[in-house]
Amino acid sequence: MTDNDDHVGKPAAVGRRQFLKVAGITTGGVLAAPAILKFTSIASAADRTNVTFASAKFFGKRTVAEMVDVFNQSQSRILVRYDELPPPSSSTEVHQGLVQRLAKKDGSPDVFTQDVVWIAEFAGAGWALPLDEYVTADEAGAYFPGVLAACKWQGKLTALPWYVDSGMLYYRKDLVSSAPETWEQLVAAATDLVKAGKVKTGFSWQAKQAEVLICDLVEFVTSNGGSILGDDGKTVHIADDAAIEAVQFMYDTIEKYKISPPDVRSWDEEPSRTPFTGGDVAFLRNWSYVYSICQDKTASSVVDKVGVVPLPHFAKGKSAACLGGYQYGVNASTKNRDASVEFLKWLSSPETQLLFATELGLAPSRPAVFDSAELGKAQPFMQTLKPVFVGATARPVTPKYSQVSLALQSAVSKAVTNGNVAEALKEAKTKIESIVGA
Amino acid sequence: MTTLPSAGLAAGSRRSTRLGRRSRAERWAPLLFLLPAVFTLATVSVYPVLDGMRLSLRNTMLSTQEDEFVGLSNYIRLTGDPQFWSAWQHTMLFTAASTLLETALGLAMALVLYETFKGRGWVRAAMLVPWAIPTVVTSKMFGWLFDGQHGVINWLLLQSGLIDNYINWYGDSRTALLTIIIADVWKTTPFMALLLLAGLQTVPHSLVEASRIDGAGPWQSFWSIRLPLLFTPLLIAGMFRALDAFRIFDLVYVLTGGGPADSTEVLSTLSYKVLFSGLDFGYGSALSAAMFITEALIALCFGLFIVRRMRRDNG
Numbered sequence: 001m002t003d004n005d006d007h008v009g010k011p012a013a014v015g016r017r018q019f020l021k022v023a024g025i026t027t028g029g030v031l032a033a034p035a036i037l038k039f040t041s042i043a044s045a046a047d048r049t050n051v052t053f054a055s056a057k058f059f060g061k062r063t064v065a066e067m068v069d070v071f072n073q074s075q076s077r078i079l080v081r082y083d084e085l086p087p088p089s090s091s092t093e094v095h096q097g098l099v100q101r102l103a104k105k106d107g108s109p110d111v112f113t114q115d116v117v118w119i120a121e122f123a124g125a126g127w128a129l130p131l132d133e134y135v136t137a138d139e140a141g142a143y144f145p146g147v148l149a150a151c152k153w154q155g156k157l158t159a160l161p162w163y164v165d166s167g168m169l170y171y172r173k174d175l176v177s178s179a180p181e182t183w184e185q186l187v188a189a190a191t192d193l194v195k196a197g198k199v200k201t202g203f204s205w206q207a208k209q210a211e212v213l214i215c216d217l218v219e220f221v222t223s224n225g226g227s228i229l230g231d232d233g234k235t236v237h238i239a240d241d242a243a244i245e246a247v248q249f250m251y252d253t254i255e256k257y258k259i260s261p262p263d264v265r266s267w268d269e270e271p272s273r274t275p276f277t278g279g280d281v282a283f284l285r286n287w288s289y290v291y292s293i294c295q296d297k298t299a300s301s302v303v304d305k306v307g308v309v310p311l312p313h314f315a316k317g318k319s320a321a322c323l324g325g326y327q328y329g330v331n332a333s334t335k336n337r338d339a340s341v342e343f344l345k346w347l348s349s350p351e352t353q354l355l356f357a358t359e360l361g362l363a364p365s366r367p368a369v370f371d372s373a374e375l376g377k378a379q380p381f382m383q384t385l386k387p388v389f390v391g392a393t394a395r396p397v398t399p400k401y402s403q404v405s406l407a408l409q410s411a412v413s414k415a416v417t418n419g420n421v422a423e424a425l426k427e428a429k430t431k432i433e434s435i436v437g438a
Numbered sequence: 439m440t441t442l443p444s445a446g447l448a449a450g451s452r453r454s455t456r457l458g459r460r461s462r463a464e465r466w467a468p469l470l471f472l473l474p475a476v477f478t479l480a481t482v483s484v485y486p487v488l489d490g491m492r493l494s495l496r497n498t499m500l501s502t503q504e505d506e507f508v509g510l511s512n513y514i515r516l517t518g519d520p521q522f523w524s525a526w527q528h529t530m531l532f533t534a535a536s537t538l539l540e541t542a543l544g545l546a547m548a549l550v551l552y553e554t555f556k557g558r559g560w561v562r563a564a565m566l567v568p569w570a571i572p573t574v575v576t577s578k579m580f581g582w583l584f585d586g587q588h589g590v591i592n593w594l595l596l597q598s599g600l601i602d603n604y605i606n607w608y609g610d611s612r613t614a615l616l617t618i619i620i621a622d623v624w625k626t627t628p629f630m631a632l633l634l635l636a637g638l639q640t641v642p643h644s645l646v647e648a649s650r651i652d653g654a655g656p657w658q659s660f661w662s663i664r665l666p667l668l669f670t671p672l673l674i675a676g677m678f679r680a681l682d683a684f685r686i687f688d689l690v691y692v693l694t695g696g697g698p699a700d701s702t703e704v705l706s707t708l709s710y711k712v713l714f715s716g717l718d719f720g721y722g723s724a725l726s727a728a729m730f731i732t733e734a735l736i737a738l739c740f741g742l743f744i745v746r747r748m749r750r751d752n753g
Binding site for chain 1: 500501502503521586587606607608609610611614694695696697698699700701703711712714715716717718
């Protein structure tokens, strides 16, 4: 606590008096200390700036609420109240919760966390405060470039990175000597392993008509040098040759090479993860959460047999990892701008990111934090993910991402289910052009 | 003869007098008692419908802050949207299939339960279990039953020789909607059975006994006596179920999310996505209005049929 006080500067006069009083009482009665401290905290609440923080719920050794308490106890000028939203797996409900609050424009919540695909939407609606004047170029340069780029809208920084996640390739290192670097190599290795009877399924991924299908799509298409939407947010590339080839490959994994079962068409993250940790699958595309399950002796048949690498790419492309993770934003209507920004920067500081990494397993969005000794000790696996996150690729950046995503989900699901790839993608292009052209 | 008309006139006269004496308060009392219910219905049902209609005439979009009157643009867009018509067809197909199956199976169950046998009380209680289970739980259960890799259904079908390989029920656009219909039939048939069992209680037993005396067998007494007399409650139960089935959401949302390839997308899930994911309140409200209109037409058709049937019964 003393160190924290030094970091944030000297406490206010009122704070100092309260501290001296507590110190005096503490020396006299240890049992009375907790009650006195609590009383002190409550008594001083009226003197502190109140900031509300709305965030999705996360699970780990500690909770987000406890993290907020760390901030509240580290200084005495600002008191943050935590407004809990559902976990990220209930993405639509979190989105609704935030929209309902932000659309009122009454300043609440002051600070919020948002899925990376909502940044453009909230900024486009004028709900997120531009942060350029509060974040220097040096500070901005300390984050992964892909993550920081995703936090910008029309050249303005409207979000600050929290944690990063992305798609990656899990493979059985006990079955293959080295992980495949190209999709062609993956097909060959998967085919061989299935023929040899080592595994039941070669490659597991997520073709369910849902948001995760777009995450997979971004990876396949980008790894072939293609894209979905241009940087201007209006040029539609989903029907270009590179994208068509990539989606054709998605279909071919099921129908031509037969390395993926037709069941992937109804699988999202968990149903596709289950057979991999059950030992039936050679290669799995999924997020970072899978690794801890792989190493859980009570839930996995592949303990110590799994490696993680960046996803493969096509011959003329490079590996791509769909960017996930939640980022911070400040309400444009906040009535406590300075306090909100201070809290925001604390949340995104190296020390706090390290804390989130070790206590909640959320990978930092600052490369430097990955190199710290504490992280290596507490989360050795997380450190190995740094190369994956360097290639993080955002999903289409547009305020109407939700509508674009729904259109893509429908079209790509048709493509990978019925095989009419070019036709489905051309339909998607027409629909997306009508969505983003407005 | 002379006396009767006089008595009638006297009675009429007395009735008029009584009506004349009725106070203003007495006349208004029924309306006052109805006010709370009317007010509740107005705020909970009528206002949202009207507000939805209003929104469907605007281009309200939360994410871009658009909010202007656009007349019938949303409806014009609706009629040209293949995704809407695809969802509409799936919804109609689901409604027709599940209602017909539930009515037929429910009737069969009701007929069995109507007869006396040992343990009937227990069976009647047990059959309500599917209806009591929350639909989301039913969805998860059927997700496991019909799983393409480890499902019990696939295992049973394989063991009995009906299939050669496991079927990918939820990942195949030809079978996904079928599994949802099966899940709904399993869940809601007991409800229909209960309604129809109540209807069977109203059929006079003496008619069945009379037909037996005249030599009619069970099949004939069913077709000639029970079914005709049961037809009106059958239609009413069918109408309730059809209107409810049309609103199907949770089974689809949990099991398939509308996929694969939009093959299980229904109007409820499509409206939900457009409204709450896309934040397109204008077009989303037009979708909801289209659902409302279709439901109103279904209710109207059923209603007319029921009224005609009742008139014929009374005649």
